[in-house]
Amino acid sequence: NAGVTQTPKFRILKIGQSMTLQCTQDMNHNYMYWYRQDPGMGLKLIYYSVGAGITDKGEVPNGYNVSRSTTEDFPLRLELAAPSQTSVYFCASTHYNEQFFGPGTRLTVL
Amino acid sequence: AQSVTQLGSHVSVSEGALVLLRCNYSSSVPPYLFWYVQYPNQGLQLLLKYTTGATLVKGINGFEAEFKKSETSFHLTKPSAHMSDAAEYFCAVSDPGNQGGKLIFGQGTELSVKP
Numbered sequence: 001n002a003g004v005t006q007t008p009k010f011r012i013l014k015i016g017q018s019m020t021l022q023c024t025q026d027m028n029h030n031y032m033y034w035y036r037q038d039p040g041m042g043l044k045l046i047y048y049s050v051g052a053g054i055t056d057k058g059e060v061p062n063g064y065n066v067s068r069s070t071t072e073d074f075p076l077r078l079e080l081a082a083p084s085q086t087s088v089y090f091c092a093s094t095h096y097n098e099q100f101f102g103p104g105t106r107l108t109v110l
Numbered sequence: 111a112q113s114v115t116q117l118g119s120h121v122s123v124s125e126g127a128l129v130l131l132r133c134n135y136s137s138s139v140p141p142y143l144f145w146y147v148q149y150p151n152q153g154l155q156l157l158l159k160y161t162t163g164a165t166l167v168k169g170i171n172g173f174e175a176e177f178k179k180s181e182t183s184f185h186l187t188k189p190s191a192h193m194s195d196a197a198e199y200f201c202a203v204s205d206p207g208n209q210g211g212k213l214i215f216g217q218g219t220e221l222s223v224k225p
Contacts, residue, residue: 004153031211040119042200042215043154058212090153094211097142097161097204101153 001026004102006091012108013081021076021105023091031094032074033058034066036087037104043090049074081109112137112203116216124224129173129188131219133201136182143184144202144213145175154200160184161206171195196223 007022025032030051035043045058049068063085065077078085086109092099117132135141142161146154158169165177171194175186184201198220202213 033212040217042114042217043213044215045212048212092154097159097211098156099154099211099213101146101155103153104151 003027004091004093004100006089006102006105008105009103010106012110013078014110015081015083017081018077018079019081019107021078021089021091021107023074023076023102024072025074025091025093025100026072027093027095027100028071029093029095029100030071032068033092033094033099034064034074034076035090035092036060037090038087046076046089078107083109085109112141112205112214114201114203114214114216116199116201116219118219119217120220120222122222122224123191125193126190129186129191129195129221131186131199131201131221133175133184133186133216134182135184135201135203137203137205139205139207140179141203142206143175143177144204145169145173145184145186146200146202147171148198148200148218150197157186157199191221191223193223193225196221 004025033048034046044060047066049055089105091102113136115134144159145157160177168174201216
């Protein structure tokens with residue numbers, strides 16, 4: 001199993017640009033999550049999904065959108081990038097109370 | 111609402127010394143509790159978790175934590191620090207009855223180990 005994979009690893013965006021962060025898991029987990037990590041702030045939940053076709057907002061959803069058309073994939077969309085979205089983004093999936101994290105995407109918005 | 115507080119954003123110990131990372135939580139229901147470790151430029155990895163049963167839980171790499179309900183604490187310890195333990199550590203809590211298994215994280219504690 002590859003576990004949770006994320007692409008790209010790094011990205012620099014200009015203000016107002018859009019992009020999609022990809023997340024895929026091959027463990028057949030129903031629950032998936034997107035977090036952002038900022039220095040000294042821990043991880044904040046952006047969106048989560050309990051299964052294909054079902055998504056819900058987390059603590060900091062503004063400026064982001066998600067979809068879950070398959071069990072495996074949970075992409076995160078930024079429509080109009082802003083400097084406040086500069087962060088490290090982690091995708092995770094859950095099995096029996098344990099969350100498995102991807103390696104992260106480091107995003108800079110200039 | 112649930113919350114997690116980690117006391118000390120930076121902890122420095124000497125190699126071979128005791129490691130103690132503090133975590134206190136707030137929860138209206140008996141929580142599930144977790145410690146995760148993050149090495150530089152990597153994702154988070156589960157160290158240990160408490161769900162039910164024995165309140166002293168052992169994890170990977172010689173770490174353990176004790177759930178103390180009366181103190182609402184879940185401190186992480188390791189008897190003897192190793193250089194390879196240098197990393198950032200996150201305490202997290204979840205509500206067992208909450209659909210989605212969402213985690214609430216503390217702000218993290220960066221552990222430095224001096225030779």
